[in-house]
Amino acid sequence: MVTNAPAAARPQAAARSEAQVRARVADLEALLGDPTDPANPAGYPALLRADDDAVRFAHGEELLDDFGMHTEYVPARLGGRLDSIETLVRVMRPVFRRDVGLGMGYGAMSFMAASDVWNEGGEDQQRWLAARLLRGARAAIAQHETAHSNDYVRSRVTARETPSGGLVLSGRKPMINNLDRAEALVLFCRTDPAPGSRSHSALLLDPAELPAGRATLLDRHMALGLRGNVWGGIAFDDCPVPASALLGPVGSGVATALRSFQISRTVISSMVLAAVDTSLRTAVRFDHEHRSGGWTSGASDSQRTTAAITGAFVNLLLYDCLATVATRAIHLLPEQTSVYSSAVKYLLPRILTETMYDLSIVLGGGFYARTGTLGIFQKHVRDVPVVSLGHAGTVACQATVIPQLPRLAARSWFREEEAPAALFRPGQALPEFDAGRLSLACGRDGLSATLPAAAADIPGRGPVERALAQLAGLLVDEFRDLRDRVLALELRDRTTPVGAACFPLMDRYALLLAASAVLGVWRHNQGGPDPFLADPAWAAAALHRIARRLGATVPDLPRECETRVRHEVQLRFSDQRGYDLYNTPVPG
Structure with missing residues (x-):
């Protein structure tokens, strides 16, 4: 480095x-x-x-x-x-x-x-x-528990210690991607029948060395999405494995998984955004090829199509801001990534899946095509939701963040030091990753501190910047209201919030983190290599969508915002450049 x-x-x-x-x-x-x-x-x-x-x-x-x-x-x-x-x-x-x-x-x-x-x-x-x-x-990883809604801490594979110091495995894991060709398998299993955080362990196994008759591959499962992936299973019948297979000490599996989720949730969520990039490009191409009069047409259908396309682009940028910030936080703020990784994975099915369905307005009947250049759109619509399922799905992300809300509200929000500028600069050099700094819950959140800091620093020289400043101020008020509501929650054992009110509060928090990421990316890329990121138009459009999702009443944006965003969509399509923050050349 x-x-x-x-x-x-x-x-x-x-x-x-x-x-x-x-x-x-x-x-x-x-x-x-x-x-x-x-x-x-x-x-x-x-x-x-x-x-x-x-x-x-x-x-x-x-x-x-x-x-x-x-x-x-x-x-x-x-x-x-x-x-x-x-x-x-x-x-x-x-x-x-x-x-x-x-x-x-x-x-x-x-x-x-x-x-x-x-x-x-x-x-x-x-x-x-x-x-x-x-x-x-x-390599393959065995965590899914389909019999228990993918609750990985209810493993049906148990491991008991033997007098010789080894382990004996029993039970089954029915859904493992790539198991049929894996030369390494990370397996989560129960090593203590008592519930609690020390009940599970992780093992690193060589499938080829498992004794014949003691480990049996199960039939393949098919899914609506990711049809080309091979989901197999394995059943253990008093299968001996050496103690050297343990990853960490006995009973450390839950902590291992929770730290690992901070990386995998972020990485997968950030990668899958590229599928929405393709879906947007597919819709734009279809529109250019089939709409009479092109983007300059003034018909109502043209206006709806243009709104769908520009809205999808803003959604993509909005989500990519949070995804990129969460990815860079793994290096820069690893203690805080449990919240950011959960927020980005939590918003994945809502923002990205809804965006692709919104783009179906553009395709019309072409949405159902399964061949040609339109076929990829339908495939992505089927594949992306599958990625958001499982042990790192919506409920798991809520379970990670909700218990941390009272401590964050009391000790961090509106008190924490603002996150470093490097967090918001895609592609800037990063320090070496230190896994030892990952924390399950540290009670700190520097990303949200960017929201009030940036809101107080917007110049407001023109109508777009003034709109951005107004929206940022409104979201700061929403953040204060969120803090007050979290502090008013009923707590169990003086730490954990209870009641249905926790879930909409977590939803609001995830959206406010996304708003903080948007403002941070805009603010810290003034004078950077991409002039579009320095333009307040896309940031104002993103905050406008977040404010509306939060239920706030907001005025219409200046016409310059829509014009600038629409122009960028056209420009990137013509120049064959990606629609994400990195804005790199793409073929086709």
Whole structure:
């Protein structure tokens, strides 16, 4: 990392690092090619055929092998390319932009399993897994508990200690992605029948070394989305495994999972945004090809279509602000990421899924197409919701944040120091990740401190900036009201809030965190490389949507906001650039 370089050399080193990341992303985009080209074997027609057949997209995986994508999941200290979580997200977004199933099946699941080992495993375990991943092997993670609504702390796999010091496994895990080809398996199991935080443990296993007859693969399960992913299961019948398989001490599994979720929730949520980028581009392309008069038409249908497209772009930027901030917080504010990771995963199904359905207004009957360039839209609509399910779904995110609300309201909100500017600057060099700094709940929130600080610092030189300042001030008032309501909650054991009122309060908090991220990105990118991020128009449009989601009565935005955002949508489509914060070239 550049943190040990002389001060004068750090900007140059950071610039080189950013250039290298952009070059890697560009190389991958070029390798995958134009997805709309019917002759491209990695294009939409080929991947849609694989989806219809419910098989893995083999050619896409071969190209990712050629690129060396499997090395992106291994830390640089162990011989891989993983130097920051943000870099991993940026390199994986081109894959998710093309096919969520390819992204999840090829590598995201391997990274989810591996992150437990990088964070909690011993040196021998880390080197063992790194060697396998570096030669292209896959890893799988067994956490899902379909019989208990994916509550991973109700594991049906139990492990009991033997007199010789080993473990014996019994029970089954019915839903494990990639198990059929995994050369490493991270398994969560119950090691203590008593309930509590010390009831579970995590194991790192080699499936090939499990004794025959004691571990049996179960039949494949199919899902509506991610049809090309292979979900298998495993049943254990008094299956012996060595004590050396333990990741951390016995009983540390719940803490391991909760720390791991802070990374996996953020990474997956940030990666899957790329699918919405493609959905927006698909809708814009369809509109350009089919609307008489193009974007200059004044008909009411044209106005509704334009509103849907520009609104989708604002939603995408709004969500990406929170996703990017949460990703960078893993390095910059790791103690605070339990809240941010949960907020970004909590908003995933609402903002991104609703955005894609809103874009169906543009497609009309084309929404149902399963072939051609429109087929990818329908596939993303089916795939994205599946990513938001499971142990890291909406309820799990609520369960993470709600218990922290009283402490945050009493000790942090309107008291905490504002988050550093680096948190809001996509692509800026990051310090090395320190897993030891991850905290299950630290009672601090520097991101929300950006909201009142930025609201007090908006110049208000023109109508758009004045609208932004007004909206920011309104949201600061909403934040104060949220604090008062949280402090008034009934508490159990003087710490944990009870009652149905907790859930809408958590919802409001997640939206206010998104507003803080929007303001932070706008404020700290003045004079940056992307003039659009420095423009108040998109930020005002984003805050306007958040305020309306919160139920606030807000005036219409100045016409300049819609005009500027619409122009950016057209410009990026014409220039073949992505719709996310990184604004990088994309093929097709």
